[in-house]
Amino acid sequence: MQSNNKTPRYLEEFHPPARILMGAGPSNVNPRVLHAMTAPLLGHLDPDFIRVMDDVREMLRIVFQTTNVTTLPISGTGSAGMEAALVNILEPGDTVVVGINGYFADRISQIATRCGATVHIVNAPWGHPLDPKAMEAEVKKHPKVKVVAMVHAETSTGVQNPVAEIAQIAHRHGALALVDTVTSLGGIEVAIDRWGVDVCYSGTQKCLGCPPGLAPITFGPRAEEVLKSRKTPVQSWYLDVTLLRSYWSENRAYHHTAPISMIYGLREGLRVVLEEGLEARFQRHSRNAQALWAGLEALGLRLFAQEGVRLPTLTAVHIPDGVSDTQVRSALLRQYNIEIAGGLGPVAGKIWRIGLMGENAKPSNVVTLLSALEEILPKMGYEVAKGEGVAAAQRALAA
Amino acid sequence: MQSNNKTPRYLEEFHPPARILMGAGPSNVNPRVLHAMTAPLLGHLDPDFIRVMDDVREMLRIVFQTTNVTTLPISGTGSAGMEAALVNILEPGDTVVVGINGYFADRISQIATRCGATVHIVNAPWGHPLDPKAMEAEVKKHPKVKVVAMVHAETSTGVQNPVAEIAQIAHRHGALALVDTVTSLGGIEVAIDRWGVDVCYSGTQKCLGCPPGLAPITFGPRAEEVLKSRKTPVQSWYLDVTLLRSYWSENRAYHHTAPISMIYGLREGLRVVLEEGLEARFQRHSRNAQALWAGLEALGLRLFAQEGVRLPTLTAVHIPDGVSDTQVRSALLRQYNIEIAGGLGPVAGKIWRIGLMGENAKPSNVVTLLSALEEILPKMGYEVAKGEGVAAAQRALAA
Incomplete structure (x- = not known):
């Protein structure tokens, strides 16, 4: 039996994928x-x-x-x-x-x-x-x-x-x-x-x-x-x-x-x-950001913000020459369920923005993202020493 | 053992009572x-x-x-x-x-x-x-x-x-x-x-x-x-x-x-x-409002809005002489978990406002409220013929 009356999409149930939201916000919620x-x-x-x-x-x-x-x-x-x-x-x-x-x-x-x-x-x-x-x-x-x-x-x-x-x-x-x-x-x-x-x-x-x-x-x-x-x-x-x-x-x-x-x-x-306490929370954000920075730099990526004034909560990183902003972000989203953000205004296409905010400031997110980048970037023509980003983050987290 | 460090209330869990929200909104949610x-x-x-x-x-x-x-x-x-x-x-x-x-x-x-x-x-x-x-x-x-x-x-x-x-x-x-x-x-x-x-x-x-x-x-x-x-x-x-x-x-x-x-x-x-359909939804609101109006009038209460232009979604009713606005609303809230609204501005203390909106436009709410009013109003010095409000609503719903 065939019907021409297709149910409109809006009447269907919606079940969003479980993304890791490491963009510029919103962040995942407890x-x-x-x-x-x-x-x-x-x-x-x-x-x-x-x-x-x-x-x-x-x-x-x-x-x-x-x-x-x-x-x-x-x-x-x-x-x-x-x-x-x-x-x-x-x-x-x-x-x-x-x-x-x-x-x-x-x-x-x-x-x-x-x-x-x-x-x-x-x-x-x-x-x-x-x-x-x-x-x-x-x-x-x-x-x-x-x-x-x-x-x-x-x-x-x-x-x-x-x-x-x-x-x-x-x-x-x-x-x-x-x-x-x-x-x-x-x-x-x-x-x-x-x-x-x-x-x-x-x-x-x-x-x-x-x-x-x-x-x-x-x-x-x-x-x-x-x-x-x-x-x-x-x-x-x-x-x-x-x-x-x-x-x-x-x-x-x-x-x-x-x-x-x-x-x-x-x-x-x-x-x-x-319940966590403000001081403990600030330290957690800082510790995870340090690990992310170490990992990104180990992959040869350059951080956008000056040293000493970098936000633990939001890390901007230069997109390497020749690498497509949207292809990398799309691969992260589609294959790894990870959202990171692109640049706004004058730095659109030039930087990525990675959030480690609230619930999301945790080692598993740092490691998961670095690991995904280690797999994706070589496919986009940017060679990385596989495993070194994750290893650098692990060392920073253990310090 | 006694402690001076009482846990502040904001750190306790909050479990709101399950109110029937028949005020001017918000209404209960599916x-x-x-x-x-x-x-x-x-x-x-x-x-x-x-x-x-x-x-x-x-x-x-x-x-x-x-x-x-x-x-x-x-x-x-x-x-x-x-x-x-x-x-x-x-x-x-x-x-x-x-x-x-x-x-x-x-x-x-x-x-x-x-x-x-x-x-x-x-x-x-x-x-x-x-x-x-x-x-x-x-x-x-x-x-x-x-x-x-x-x-x-x-x-x-x-x-x-x-x-x-x-x-x-x-x-x-x-x-x-x-x-x-x-x-x-x-x-x-x-x-x-x-x-x-x-x-x-x-x-x-x-x-x-x-x-x-x-x-x-x-x-x-x-x-x-x-x-x-x-x-x-x-x-x-x-x-x-x-x-x-x-x-x-x-x-x-x-x-x-x-x-x-x-x-x-x-x-x-x-x-x-x-899914309900707009027309069915409008009819449901109308049918339940008609029942509420019949019930309120059977209790001798006077509706505030002119006949013919009354909203099914929000019914305003005169507070009977000598009856305390806040005592009745407080009894409804505390003893029956029902919220209705008072009047705003020039009609504060003179009318109640009863919402039958969305999920709440249903016979059980009409009957529950009328029944509660039949119990409360006599205690506030306003005699009603017990059961007549509910009965009038039932008749209207059956019509």
């Missing part, structure tokens, strides 16, 4: 987190859900290393966190200095421009860190800089920027320090209060080990003053932190329906982080 | 949807995830009854959908007419104001529908109205507005029709193309039977023209539909990291909707 998301839904004003909200805020403060009252998850992904940080602090006509050494700092400048701010850019070469002296020189040029913005861990290059030092410069000139920690929070140290960071946001899908969909954010006392003294309404109602704070604190004033299941997941993800 | 969210994460540019995106768009078009190319889920809750609709269409100085007969239409006017638009309001009493004649009279007063905005199913009052008629008026005067279907999509008919709606958004947590966190949105050809001819950038980068469309269509240009697990859930929720 099964406990996915399980927590299946708990029965509660209403967004249910007293039992309010306990969950309180727990999440308390744990976010520990992870951000802050006592900031206004610490909560924005109901959107990391980019919504970036936008929330900027729209709440900026008003039309404000002056912002942005340090740009990658794709995501450029996004900050784009969003600040959409807020009506005047944006002054201090560039550093991709792969190098921001230069605090150059930042200070730029800040000094303008009569009233409101915000100095930067990305702590630049996901596009694998570089770590000197946040504490630049935050001090901002304060010395009466400006706020606004920092993106999307690829650092939960993976390397982020010390909001000690560093004097005034506004900071992150995402859940990288080193916090949750699915994408929420953006933890925190506003310090200086930032709170700015919120209070605004002359114009925040241009985004959805991201207006003064309204959000009213829902997330004792007031419980209804704003929008919180993404209940995602917040269950975040609570569980934060529990996993705190 | 277990298939929660299960789908536990599938292994994929990267947001993984070819296998792109198939999921395509499936979701195709099913959203069926549910919206549209062929609009730009149909996709916004990565935020229903309010993010509202903001996305407005920020993409409006520029500073534009003129908007908003029909307001409830809380959520008022929110539209607030967000439109934050977009720099001049907002003209046409009020109708809460509990009554918008008056198309009054809407047209207001539109005629202003030289160039860009948008006529309204809420299809007003969650704050349980009233359904005459969308198709008002959309025609908008077009007659060269304006776009912008419609909120947060409490209608998937529960009662929403026919974007036939009604001539130009911009429409909804939420996943009500009649679509998914957790909160995504906002389906659709832009028709007239709205696309407006997007193309904007003179200023959209004030929100995160919600800029021209950028989002580029990621959700063939281009696949990276914008932000999609909330992967939520989109798995939406795909499964839409499959559930289409």
Whole structure:
């Protein structure tokens, strides 16, 4: 019997392959987190859900290393966190200095421009860190800089920027320090209060080990003053932190329906982080990255980020001459179920980006990827000494 | 042995009670949807995830009854959908007419104001529908109205507005029709193309039977023209539909990291909707609402919304004189695990709001709630003829 009525694909079940997500995020998630998301839904004003909200805020403060009252998850992904940080602090006509050494700092400048701010850019070469002296020189040029913005861990290059030092410069000139920690929070140290960071946001899908969909954010006392003294309404109602704070604190004033299941997941993800302990977690990220770097270099590959400022959470590596970016990534995905990321913007086709974030920062992933590269690269015309990448990683892990 | 080191609550496991969510949303979710969210994460540019995106768009078009190319889920809750609709269409100085007969239409006017638009309001009493004649009279007063905005199913009052008629008026005067279907999509008919709606958004947590966190949105050809001819950038980068469309269509240009697990859930929720069939689903919502109304009236309670324009998905009912709003709702929650909602704004303390949305529009919920009210209300000083509410609902269901 033949039928012309083929069932449309969307009515079929979907069973995704079990990938090892070593791209720039999302990262794999602890099964406990996915399980927590299946708990029965509660209403967004249910007293039992309010306990969950309180727990999440308390744990976010520990992870951000802050006592900031206004610490909560924005109901959107990391980019919504970036936008929330900027729209709440900026008003039309404000002056912002942005340090740009990658794709995501450029996004900050784009969003600040959409807020009506005047944006002054201090560039550093991709792969190098921001230069605090150059930042200070730029800040000094303008009569009233409101915000100095930067990305702590630049996901596009694998570089770590000197946040504490630049935050001090901002304060010395009466400006706020606004920092993106999307690829650092939960993976390397982020010390909001000690560093004097005034506004900071992150995402859940990288080193916090949750699915994408929420953006933890925190506003310090200086930032709170700015919120209070605004002359114009925040241009985004959805991201207006003064309204959000009213829902997330004792007031419980209804704003929008919180993404209940995602917040269950975040609570569980934060529990996993705190059970491991921040210090142990940072060490684990560092140890595995050292092993990955040793392995890549043993295969003759060159790391993109300068030594000394490399992110353990995200490693950028030069694609060898003559090797096809997409063929290698496609072979990794199709034959080994491993995702790594390509380059963004000016380094598209020139670098790969390898994430070791949250759950994924573990020896088996380091070794599995190096082993796969040892098999794939020779087929693409790049000879490697087979086994040497894995062996170098093993030695680093044993050290 | 005694210890001063009490484990903080946030490190304990959390097991929410299994509530029947008959408030104004979120609603309970089909277990298939929660299960789908536990599938292994994929990267947001993984070819296998792109198939999921395509499936979701195709099913959203069926549910919206549209062929609009730009149909996709916004990565935020229903309010993010509202903001996305407005920020993409409006520029500073534009003129908007908003029909307001409830809380959520008022929110539209607030967000439109934050977009720099001049907002003209046409009020109708809460509990009554918008008056198309009054809407047209207001539109005629202003030289160039860009948008006529309204809420299809007003969650704050349980009233359904005459969308198709008002959309025609908008077009007659060269304006776009912008419609909120947060409490209608998937529960009662929403026919974007036939009604001539130009911009429409909804939420996943009500009649679509998914957790909160995504906002389906659709832009028709007239709205696309407006997007193309904007003179200023959209004030929100995160919600800029021209950028989002580029990621959700063939281009696949990276914008932000999609909330992967939520989109798995939406795909499964839409499959559930289409397996049931839209027409059958609308009938189920209607049949159960009729039973609820019969039951409430049999208990002597008065419905808030005018007859003929009542929403099957959300029923507002007057709180009887002398009965405490919060005591009744608290008893329902604590003793019966049933959530219903109170009134918002001017009707706080005066009405209850009872949702029968998605999975929850079923006889067992109608009967369970009526039975609980029959037990609780007499304890609060309001006598009822026990069993008559349930019996009336049963008769309506059998009819």
